[in-house]
Amino acid sequence: MVDENIEKVSIPSLRRLPLYYHYMKILKKRKVDYVSSTKIAEKMNLTPIQVRKDLSITGVKGRARVGFNIKDALEKIEEFMGWKDKKDGILVGCGDLGSALLGYNNFKNYGFEIVAGFDVDEKITGTEIHGKRIFPIDRMENLCKRLHIKVGIICVPSKSAQKVAERMIDSGIEAIWNFAPAALEIPNDIALHQEDMAASLTILFKKHRKNR
Amino acid sequence: MVDENIEKVSIPSLRRLPLYYHYMKILKKRKVDYVSSTKIAEKMNLTPIQVRKDLSITGVKGRARVGFNIKDALEKIEEFMGWKDKKDGILVGCGDLGSALLGYNNFKNYGFEIVAGFDVDEKITGTEIHGKRIFPIDRMENLCKRLHIKVGIICVPSKSAQKVAERMIDSGIEAIWNFAPAALEIPNDIALHQEDMAASLTILFKKHRKNR
């Protein structure tokens, strides 16, 4: 069921589901057992209908006049979002942002783990950051192929991003998470998610202007 | 014209525009003067029609058989995205991620500047991180009101996020950029943009699965 739906779910829904999840996590800690779509919607300025539709894709069933069982819903969201499948990745560019991500121990809650970092800077390579070993970039291909790593995170300056992406692809990486504000030119069988602070800022300011 | 359109532009368009921008920046560096929607679309796996529609909202005009003047387009995107208006913000939680953001000198290209950091940790307060002064959290209200700061970034652990958000609102903050994976309960006249790694990861993996 999950396998059918994951193809059909919209990106906006995928962005909203974690919000419901975070909220229900809080309620669970407060020993609340049930929550209605109305209540969730109120908190996030959405309609109850949309919340129900989003939740329905995970397969969770609510009860009329009662709402959704929080334990069930959390379970179903985790399952649907794929946070229960374990995936390993590597990170290239262990500077300020890269180091923060290497130490982000929340990734494990989403089934993801960064197993190693890579860099060109010899002051960094050979060391550990937040307990993760940092290798020279030349070791990437070998390590990724040996460990069958398919996910790569790019945290290098923009001007190096394209080169790093190509090297990742040569190393067998199939999914790239790019934090550099650069338009990567890559084959379209490689999955790419662009993390864009410029877009985020603009969206925030747009909402702000609308509120005034 | 920008003022009319900003209300109407879709979030997906807002996320795509920076991609075109990054790409055109590269072309400009290569001394290319014009680029067609076809070429842009090819690079990013979109349709030329969508690229044209997105660009049209910025007000930039293309020329048949030639494409878009890159210098003009960059200018129009900057203007439309509001990257030319200067906005100041503060950041709360100067740990790993917060420090990286404090040092992110690309924000200025988007018209944004973090003027100060706040934290509860007395080992950090009073110091500077990447040249930005870090104050104890109790100073936030005074400083924000005095400098008319309206934008706040949350980089504290999830469990403190709600409290920090409320304090920001008391300090006159009207737009919150939240990096903590927590559902904030705030009045709906406060703009909120939630940065969600869980959503990003899921979107990336979804694309990856589709490609295989």
Added chain:
DNA sequence: GAATTATCGATAAAAAATTATCGATATAAA
């Protein structure tokens, strides 16, 4: 200089996402 082609912008059509409607159901109140 005429024909061909790439591209644009406007408008129309199609697809996707959101919102509304409504009968069913479970709890609470009368």
Added chain:
DNA sequence: TTTATATCGATAATTTTTTATCGATAATTC
């Protein structure tokens, strides 16, 4: 026990977003 009410899920309607069509135009080729 009966009535009122909150909420669900399914389906329908609406709105938004994406994609297609097509005439106009500017560069290139013949």
